[in-house]
Amino acid sequence: MIARVAGAAAMLALLLAPVLASPYQLTLLLPAFAYAIALLGLNLLFGTTGLLSFGHALFVALGAYTAAWLTTRAGVLALEAIVLAAAALAAVIALPVGLLCVRYVKISFGMLTLAFGMLFYSFLYKFYLVTGGDEGIRVLRPRLLGQTFAGLDKVGFLTGPFYYYALALLVLAALVMRRIVRSPFGLSLRAIRENPDKAAFVGVSVRRYRFYAFMIAAVFGAVGGALLAVPTGLADPQLAYWTHSGNLVFMLLLGGFHHFLGPVVGAVVFIFLQDAVMSLTAYWRFVFGALLAVVVIFFPGGLLGLLARERPA
Amino acid sequence: MTLLEAVDIRMFYGSVCALDGVTLRIGRGEFVSIIGPNGAGKTTLVNVLTGLLAPTSGTVRFKGEDVGGVGPVRLARLGMARAFQLVNVFPALTVGETIAVAVLARLGRGARLFAALAGERRVWDEVRSVAELFGLGDTLARPARTLPQGDKKLLDVASAFALHPEVILLDEPTSGVSTADKHAIMEVLVQAAARLGIHSIIQVEHDMDIVFGYSDRIVALHQGRVLADGRPAELQANDAVMATVVGRAHA
Numbered sequence: 001m002i003a004r005v006a007g008a009a010a011m012l013a014l015l016l017a018p019v020l021a022s023p024y025q026l027t028l029l030l031p032a033f034a035y036a037i038a039l040l041g042l043n044l045l046f047g048t049t050g051l052l053s054f055g056h057a058l059f060v061a062l063g064a065y066t067a068a069w070l071t072t073r074a075g076v077l078a079l080e081a082i083v084l085a086a087a088a089l090a091a092v093i094a095l096p097v098g099l100l101c102v103r104y105v106k107i108s109f110g111m112l113t114l115a116f117g118m119l120f121y122s123f124l125y126k127f128y129l130v131t132g133g134d135e136g137i138r139v140l141r142p143r144l145l146g147q148t149f150a151g152l153d154k155v156g157f158l159t160g161p162f163y164y165y166a167l168a169l170l171v172l173a174a175l176v177m178r179r180i181v182r183s184p185f186g187l188s189l190r191a192i193r194e195n196p197d198k199a200a201f202v203g204v205s206v207r208r209y210r211f212y213a214f215m216i217a218a219v220f221g222a223v224g225g226a227l228l229a230v231p232t233g234l235a236d237p238q239l240a241y242w243t244h245s246g247n248l249v250f251m252l253l254l255g256g257f258h259h260f261l262g263p264v265v266g267a268v269v270f271i272f273l274q275d276a277v278m279s280l281t282a283y284w285r286f287v288f289g290a291l292l293a294v295v296v297i298f299f300p301g302g303l304l305g306l307l308a309r310e311r312p313a
Numbered sequence: 314m315t316l317l318e319a320v321d322i323r324m325f326y327g328s329v330c331a332l333d334g335v336t337l338r339i340g341r342g343e344f345v346s347i348i349g350p351n352g353a354g355k356t357t358l359v360n361v362l363t364g365l366l367a368p369t370s371g372t373v374r375f376k377g378e379d380v381g382g383v384g385p386v387r388l389a390r391l392g393m394a395r396a397f398q399l400v401n402v403f404p405a406l407t408v409g410e411t412i413a414v415a416v417l418a419r420l421g422r423g424a425r426l427f428a429a430l431a432g433e434r435r436v437w438d439e440v441r442s443v444a445e446l447f448g449l450g451d452t453l454a455r456p457a458r459t460l461p462q463g464d465k466k467l468l469d470v471a472s473a474f475a476l477h478p479e480v481i482l483l484d485e486p487t488s489g490v491s492t493a494d495k496h497a498i499m500e501v502l503v504q505a506a507a508r509l510g511i512h513s514i515i516q517v518e519h520d521m522d523i524v525f526g527y528s529d530r531i532v533a534l535h536q537g538r539v540l541a542d543g544r545p546a547e548l549q550a551n552d553a554v555m556a557t558v559v560g561r562a563h564a
Contacts, residue, residue: 179427184413187406187430188423191414194403201397202472203389203418212424 003308007261018163026159027231032271033166034228037173038063039252039263041220046249047257048181049213050193051102054110054245055117058097059090059218061124061240063225068137068235079142079165083226090222091215098214102207105196117245124237136236139229158231166227170264173220178260180216189213250288253295256302265303314341316513317362317393317480322371324357324537331357332368333537339480341512344503346524348517349534349558355517356398358534359482362515363395364388375480389418394478396470398485398517402457408468409453412440415475439475446505447471463490463498470502474509481506483516487523495520499527521559525549533558 017026042056063086070076070085101112124131131137141148141157144165149157180186188209191199196206229235238244247270255266273291277284299306317339324332332354339345347355360366361373367382374380375391385395403411416436417423444450447467452460457468466489473481486502487495506514518524524531525545533541533554541547541554548554 179429182430183428184417184422184425184430184433184436187410187414188417190406190410191403194405195401198397198401198403198469198472199414200385201389201395202415203386203476204414204423205386209424212426 014167018159023155023159026163027155028271028275029268030158030163030166030231031228032268033170034224034231035248035251035267035271036170036224036264037227038221038224039248039255039267040173040177041217041224042248043252043257043263044177044180044189044213044220045217046252047259047262048186048193049189049210050196051105051210051213052110052249053101053113053217054242054249055113055115056217056221056248057240057242057244058113058117058120059094059221060225060228060244060248061120061235061237062086062090062093063222063227064139064229064232064235064239065124065131065137065225066222067142067226067229068132068139071140071142072138077140077143077148078146079144079226079230082142083169083223086222086226087219090218094215094218098211098218102210102214114242114245117240118242121237121240121242124240131237134237136234139233139235142230162230169223169227173223174261174264177220181260185209185212250292252302253292253300254302256304256306258301259304259308262302262304269303315339316341316376317515318374319358319362320372320374322358322361322368322373324354324361324366325369331537332361335371335534335537335539337362337532337539337542339513339515341479343529344514344516344527345530345532346516346518346528347532347534348519348521348524349540352536353534353558354537355534356484359395359484359515359517363393363482389476389478392477392479393482394473394476394480395482396473396484396486398488400462400465400489401469402460402465402472404458405456407454407456408444408449408460409437409440411457411468411472412443412475413437415472416440416443419476443471443475443505443509446474446508447501463494466490467498467501471505474505474511477509478511480513480515481511483514483518485517485519487518487520495523496526499523503527 017029038056038060042053045051045053066086066089067082070082076082097116101109104112125134144161149161152160188204191204192206192209200206251266251270252263254270256262274284277287281287295302315338319335319337322332322335335358347358349355361368364380364383364385364387372379372381375393378391380388413436416439441450444453449464449468449471452464457465460468470486487498490498528545530543531545531548532539533548535557540558541551
């Protein structure tokens, strides 16, 4: 009951934010929404299936580069088409990568995903003609549902129509993911997380289901990446760098990977915290490192774990 | 009619021979116990029979199909299930969810992405009926990790039974359970098997009261070979076998 009221209040606050919050705060929420979508996918792999990926940034970068390439080089400006293209491309890339990675578990899985992430980073860095090399590719302002919003300046566009577009996409992504987690497939994934050997003996095709989870996570990652690229205005190789994957895992731990909304809370808190700490000290990475240690040691359930005592399924 | 058949199974771990030409046939309707001292090859044999290990040589056929090393998922589809010696549950899943995983897998619905789990009425009806057979009907909403040890064991077996297998392999179903509870557990197992239409039970067991009390047939292993294979009365009459395998003459 309390959770529902809190959820409704948070939703209302997000809907009213363009009226209540400053443009600066709104521009911080935009990447948080994008990361939240990517993290919903990552958490299907980690929180639900028990596979920790250190290469999820690959798919975020893939989504961002799709947006960059389509807007700058192909003249495609419809964000709906960009998001769909990013999802499709992620599925194509995740097919071979996933088939290889899900043959392994635990640290081997993590390292293999890390390796693929770095492979993609190198590709982005070196294949200048396709990717723009270390400079990356600019992302032009997209059209939203056919509208160009030509009368709005950049900030007006981002904090107005694009804000609601991103929020709607996040809500849609969360509803889809909620459906998946609460489906028979979601239960099978939780069984695999809890005890893969036992799951196999009751007839669950462990590797196949892990692969499906990997594909879904990749698609969510790329959709988040496409959305991330718009306010940033740029897709560059750093998006695929391993520290970016590390940040994604950090956000998940911060929000609480046992909870469905942990990824959303983690993304929002991370972005605002990073902004606050960066404004105070140049040693923000030091502060974040210490914070990560504190979370892992004292609050392994993350922020939502602190609020809700009961551990949900 | 032979349901499960292992012919001339040899299994080497490096240069160590764990099974040395074991031949075994399990018929429909049989309750077979595999006994033998530690290191006799019981667990290896069960692992070979359940497709977890491919034998070095020899064949395992289930319902006429070669199942050597095919793995547990395929075997579950074909109609063979297994419960383990050590308690083997999904700690964070509830009792109901644990059984539901097996029911969904059997019905081929485990990969349904957008169906609501809560709306799978047929699945939950079956979950309830299996849970009740094992006396777990009142614990459906409890996480498996909070159950007492004996109930965890029953849950493990219940989820294997929920596959409606034709053959079930039980690895020491009463280990870690107090003597007083052992017979109660066996009664539950045998009755549940009859209700769910499970044709054959194969168990590895150390407790000779259980072995001689419930088995139609006993297979005694010693040093990777079949030392004796017969009815309980036949084994009891064979002093040499009893001394080797049981370590004493069974009273």
